[in-house]
Amino acid sequence: MSDFIYTPPHVPLSILHADDDIVAVDKPSGLLSVPGRGEDRADCLIARLRDAFPGVLLVHRLDLDTSGVIIFALTKQAQAHLGKQFEARKTQKRYVALIAGRPTEDRGRVDLPLIVDWPNRPRQKVCHETGKPAQTDWRVLKPEGANTRVVLKPLTGRSHQLRVHMLAIGHPILGDPLYATGEAADHARLMLHAEELRLRHPTTGATVAFRAKLPF
Numbered sequence: 001m002s003d004f005i006y007t008p009p010h011v012p013l014s015i016l017h018a019d020d021d022i023v024a025v026d027k028p029s030g031l032l033s034v035p036g037r038g039e040d041r042a043d044c045l046i047a048r049l050r051d052a053f054p055g056v057l058l059v060h061r062l063d064l065d066t067s068g069v070i071i072f073a074l075t076k077q078a079q080a081h082l083g084k085q086f087e088a089r090k091t092q093k094r095y096v097a098l099i100a101g102r103p104t105e106d107r108g109r110v111d112l113p114l115i116v117d118w119p120n121r122p123r124q125k126v127c128h129e130t131g132k133p134a135q136t137d138w139r140v141l142k143p144e145g146a147n148t149r150v151v152l153k154p155l156t157g158r159s160h161q162l163r164v165h166m167l168a169i170g171h172p173i174l175g176d177p178l179y180a181t182g183e184a185a186d187h188a189r190l191m192l193h194a195e196e197l198r199l200r201h202p203t204t205g206a207t208v209a210f211r212a213k214l215p216f
Contacts, residue, residue, distance in 0.1 A: 014026035017210055029190060030065065035047065096193050097191055098191035116159070124158070136162055147174060160179075174187045174191040175188065
């Protein structure tokens with residue numbers, strides 16, 4: 001990744017919902033959720049949000065190359081409440097992806113522990129000795145040529161979890177700059193989108209769901 005040049009997209013903010021406690025946004029692919037190392041990686045979603053929401057606070061992240069729903073807090077209380085929901089796995093996330101090839105089954109669960117691949121970071125890897133538990137449910141939506149559109153539901157929140165789990169079962173996500181090779185890597189972007197996030201509102205306690213339209 002040493003030759004990586006950060007070129008974030010210059011697009012308007014896509015606000016899905018905003019109230020006194022939270023703001024949900026549709027993050028474009030190619031934009032960092034938070035600043036990276038160095039001045040050249042200072043442009044990010046939370047920095048752009050600060051113009052409209054000066055007190056915006058981080059709750060969770062999406063990978064640089066992943067698009068879709070991400071939620072931020074606007075108060076410390078909301079941040080703590082949402083943080084506990086993510087930590088306790090009380091949130092429900094639905095992703096849509098295009099994967100290489102055709103799975104032999106219509107659905108399944110990947111249960112493989114993950115850990116950072118230190119010599120090759122930020123890559124992650126499956127490791128049964130030192131990895132942290134990670135589970136992903138997947139379901140076929142429809143075949144698309146030689147590839148397949150699937151729904152992915154992470155039951156845990158490990159770094160690059162969906163990307164490594166799909167690779168591990170032989171169906172990498174198309175356009176993945178870290179894990180796909182050959183024709184599977186030859187796409188303009190990572191074909192992974194956080195379509196829906198469901199959780200409890202930190203103030204009202206009501207279940208709320210935020211959806212971002214599929215860009216592919």
